[in-house]
Amino acid sequence: MKAVFLDFATVSHDDLDPATLRRVLPRLELCAATAQGEIAERIAGAEVVLVNKLRMTGELIAGNPALRLIAIAATGTDNIDLKTARERGVAVCNVRNYCSRSVVQHVLAVILSLTHRLREYGRLTVDGSWAASPQFTMLDLPIRELTGRVLGIVGYGTLGHAVAQGAEAGLGMRVMVANRMGGERERDRFDLHEMLPQVDVLSLHCPLTPATRNLIGARELALMRPDALLINTARGGLVDAEALAQALRAGRIGGAAIDVLTQEPPVDGSPLLAPDLPNLIVTPHIAWAAREARQRCIDEMAANVEEFLRGGARNRVV
Numbered sequence: 001m002k003a004v005f006l007d008f009a010t011v012s013h014d015d016l017d018p019a020t021l022r023r024v025l026p027r028l029e030l031c032a033a034t035a036q037g038e039i040a041e042r043i044a045g046a047e048v049v050l051v052n053k054l055r056m057t058g059e060l061i062a063g064n065p066a067l068r069l070i071a072i073a074a075t076g077t078d079n080i081d082l083k084t085a086r087e088r089g090v091a092v093c094n095v096r097n098y099c100s101r102s103v104v105q106h107v108l109a110v111i112l113s114l115t116h117r118l119r120e121y122g123r124l125t126v127d128g129s130w131a132a133s134p135q136f137t138m139l140d141l142p143i144r145e146l147t148g149r150v151l152g153i154v155g156y157g158t159l160g161h162a163v164a165q166g167a168e169a170g171l172g173m174r175v176m177v178a179n180r181m182g183g184e185r186e187r188d189r190f191d192l193h194e195m196l197p198q199v200d201v202l203s204l205h206c207p208l209t210p211a212t213r214n215l216i217g218a219r220e221l222a223l224m225r226p227d228a229l230l231i232n233t234a235r236g237g238l239v240d241a242e243a244l245a246q247a248l249r250a251g252r253i254g255g256a257a258i259d260v261l262t263q264e265p266p267v268d269g270s271p272l273l274a275p276d277l278p279n280l281i282v283t284p285h286i287a288w289a290a291r292e293a294r295q296r297c298i299d300e301m302a303a304n305v306e307e308f309l310r311g312g313a314r315n316r317v318v
Contacts, residue, residue, distance in 0.1 A: 155206030
């Protein structure tokens with residue numbers, strides 16, 4: 001059975017063991033990277049295609065009659081034409097709950113870093129400010145305790161639930177959960193605009209859909225407390241980048257940690273990459289990327305493929 005992994009380097013930096021994949025797919029070709037225009041040639045005759053971020057369009061799916069399975073190295077499926085896959089009888093499976101621990105670590109780390117102003121105080125130690133201080137400590141920037149503070153969660157799936165548990169158990173925070181956008185109000189949940197004025201930290205974990213695009217814009221930021229923090233480890237399009245940059249400059253929000261941008265990598269730039277934005281941490285989409293999580297991802301892909309070959313439907317979305 002011919003199989004190809006089109007963008008293996010998006011998961012492995014030469015630090016993962018693909019043995020589980022090779023055990024179920026002995027003829028697997030691992031391609032570090034594939035240009036979008038090279039996909040048709042590389043998948044020709046392949047019965048199994050493994051992919052992370054490349055787009056498997058309807059044309060590509062229909063153009064390979066041998067294709068039986070698309071295995072995604074992610075939970076999201078927005079880069080796969082699911083409609084065409086369904087029409088052509090091509091199975092699609094994803095991986096779930098593989099990076100929760102890594103994401104929880106990242107979210108808690110940036111909350112702590114922003115709250116304790118670690119980057120700013122670190123700069124004060126090397127720019128001569130501490131050496132010139134008349135006392136043993138520096139109190140230039142406010143630090144607050146997180147115990148009893150409110151964490152708002154938007155997107156209460158596996159990741160949102162794990163972050164909530166981590167913040168409650170590790171930091172003593174209280175949790176509020178937002179209702180699904182466009183959905184019915186659920187018991188003990190809150191509409192977003194009702195929740196925003198009450199949270200000290202807002203963490204986004206929802207998918208990017210037409211209903212959630214620019215979910216956090218100028219209006220929403222204006223509803224938040226001036227010392228509140230915004231954390232986004234989900235999708236860049238959830239946040240209006242220009243509105244957030246303006247809010248940070250004006251001091252209308254206390255800080256933000258952004259792990260995802262609308263364009264990745266940001267070859268055309270982003271308002272959030274400006275050097276003058278205070279209390280902002282921008283990271284290159286690495287919340288999920290602990291080595292153990294990435295190894296778990298490809299092992300889960302192997303388990304999905306193995307179950308498919310047995311006639312099962314593990315993690316099937318189509």
